[in-house]
Amino acid sequence: MTNKYYEFFCPVKVIAGKAALEHIPYELTGMAAKRPMIVTDKGVRAAGLLEPVIAACEESGLEITTIYDDVPPDSSTTVVRDIAGIYRQEKCDSIIAVGGGSAIDTGKAVNILVSEGGDDIAKYSGAGVLKHPLKPFFVVPTTAGTGSEVTSVAVITDEAKGVKLPFTSSFLLPNAAIIDPRMTLTLPPHITAATAMDAMTHATEAFTCMAKNPLSDAYATAAIKKISQSLLQVMDNPKDSDGRLELAQASTMAGIAFSNSMVGLVHALGHATGAVCHLPHGLCMSLYLPYALEYNLETIREPLGELLLYLEGPEVFAATPASRRAEASISAIRKLRDALYKRCQLPRTLKETGKVTEAQLDHIAEMALDDGSIMFNPKEVTLEDARSVLRRAWA
Amino acid sequence: MLAKRIQPMVFQARRLYVELMFQVMGRALQAVSEVDEKVQNEARALPDGFLFEMMVMPDGSKLIVEHTGQGRFRYHGDKAPRPIDLSIQFKHIAHAFLVLSFQEKTSVAFANDRMLVDGDISYAVRMTRVLNRLESFILPKMVAERAVKEYPADLHLPEKLISAARIYLKVATNFVETVRA
Incomplete structure (x- = not known):
């Protein structure tokens, strides 16, 4: 047992x-x-x-x-x-x-x-x-x-x-x-993008962090699928009410997932960055997501690989060797961020935000280490680890 | 039939084990704060006079330590001199037993909702790191790996043995002093 x-x-x-x-x-x-x-x-x-x-x-x-x-x-x-x-x-x-x-x-x-x-x-x-x-x-x-x-x-x-x-x-x-x-039909593009990436992060961390469970997994994967399929459509056609509804439902589903399985390093870094640099939460999530996944990669290879199905669809999933799926999931998230940057300049690095200085990174790392979310990160994060993720996210 | 007869004894043994482990851990927390610089650095962020409790709900065994300043802890047994600042509460003695017998990591117990935190969550995260550090010192590596999320890569055998010996010596001395008092 x-x-x-x-x-x-x-x-x-x-x-x-x-x-x-x-x-x-x-x-x-x-x-x-x-x-x-x-x-x-x-x-x-x-x-x-x-x-x-x-x-x-x-x-x-x-x-x-x-x-x-x-x-x-x-x-x-x-x-x-x-x-x-x-x-x-x-x-x-x-x-x-x-x-x-x-x-x-x-x-x-x-x-x-x-x-x-x-x-x-x-x-x-x-x-x-x-x-x-x-x-x-x-x-x-x-x-x-x-x-x-x-x-x-x-x-x-x-x-x-x-x-x-x-x-x-x-x-x-x-x-x-x-x-x-x-209620979300008139959301400006950069807020649509940042909040959707917030939901994407909730779902991804819910699926890969320590308190994941079969029920939260079901909500998390469904949310990721909806966001992957609808976000860029909505960015290109903001009045697409079906797409808006898909994103709103995905956000609720991701909320159900993470409130029952908690989140991890992305949120710990995001909360600290929000407190130190006053950056919007959704933007911080989008910024850190691929870097934190790369840091956790060897601990979360299996669940992260599974997410490729929901991020890229069955054809890409089937065509990708099982051993490469985790990396392909991170690439899919990077690709989505690039597409969002192209459409609304949603920053992909700390430097691109223009609101963070390199001198603040140490303070952010120290604060992140005391954030409650870090407890549920699958890998034990040291101060040096947090600094190194921040340095990678810098530029 | 036999199982039914011995069940009360099993429960009693489990209760005694948890109580003993709390006594050892409380004293060991005091000891490790006198021995290890990393623990002292973690503890320094806590306010002076900060009272930390680990307990079994609703009113079971408990350990209480105080941060007396400069990163040092003092073990108070199960009696708090003032209201507690941070309490980590096991929902049931069975959950405490799982963690204290190293069948479930502390971090996993948190993830599994076995425990509640009453107080500032950032201090709880800090105290969890201190507990992990303590367990890495005082437990054999194979056991410690079952207790902590990640065994510290920079903790090598000579440092571990020397620190563990100092911690155990201090714990034993504290036990003797308690008995004498």
Whole structure:
């Protein structure tokens, strides 16, 4: 008998496809919610993405009680407290987060306060603090990358202490994630590319890191196939709503995969680079993915080789000798990055970003070594290893 | 029938083994922080007075060590003088036994959700590196390879033997002092 063991959990109802937004009123009513609050940011509102959500609810006779549209890119404890105050004042009974990672994380944190009580969100920081289900919570992602709609984690900055507070609980998972192609149709090309590469990294690391399991593998491979088949099509034809839906679904599937199997070195380096150089997360993922895979190559040769089928399709997979498939998978990812660079100048190296200096690499390496993701990387990463991957990713 | 009869004894033996291993590891953590520079460098990033706990849920065996500054640890047994800063908790004694009997690597136990981290995750990563370093020193290479993700390539036999001897001597001395006290 082996010691093999895994856990897999995803109770989020996924509502995906054409006219998915129009299911929100029914889902809210099913949970006896009548006074929803929308939590979003100015960019989402300016892009006109709230209108179809509001129209879908109003058409069914469900009024949106209040809208908070000032979530900053890096949400804070003060913002969470303020939104919770408005929620209580307006006697809301449910939350709909519309946006990317920050709006969704803010929605999760607000839900803690309005369900558990109090004004100090820091009190609920950590793992397993929450013991009861929270208020009805729905998420409408407007990017196709973070997968936050299916993760049980939120990160909120405590401005006073200057630290990022993590919140982890299965009760943070939304009751439903609504994936509607209308919500990502107007995403600019470089954000489409970076967020899709974020999802690609989630899936690739989920499939190759230590906590991989048969169920997360199924989601990860399906996500990689969808991204490989649709990303360049969408880049060439941004109004391709079928392709947009494929990417949005891939992002959710990759989210389900990595939240059940964790990620590794790419994320450790990416989190550190984001903190030191303020580069967008998706861009960091795209930057580091091939270099981290090369570093891990001998430990992940078999699963990485399997991914060639989903990256390049059955003909290429069959024509590539088994012993060369892992390298071919890395080449396929490099090829995709080159194509994205050609279409929207998504940087492939740290130097190409123009926002990182060589002098910062040591600091990034040190920070990456303390990142939680590194624990699940299949190979033990030393400081010198991290430096060497960074040097390769430099130029 | 026989299996049913001896089961309580097996459970008791497992509990005692885990308790003993926690006592050895706690003392060994203190010892390795006095002996190894790499461990001291790792520990220096922890705040002075930082309390680290490893325990079996819900209220089983535990080890508590404190970072007293300059990269040094002090073993506190199973009693914490203050609230704990970082706790690594095994969900069940069976999971603790798997790890402490080197049937499952610490990193694999994390990946398999056998353990929970309560506290700053970056400190947990650091303490895991310290535990790996300790295990690489005090266990025979063949056993250590089962306990850690990757046996350090730069740890050669003479250094390992000398450090292990110093750690074991300090652990034994600490045990004797505890008994005398």
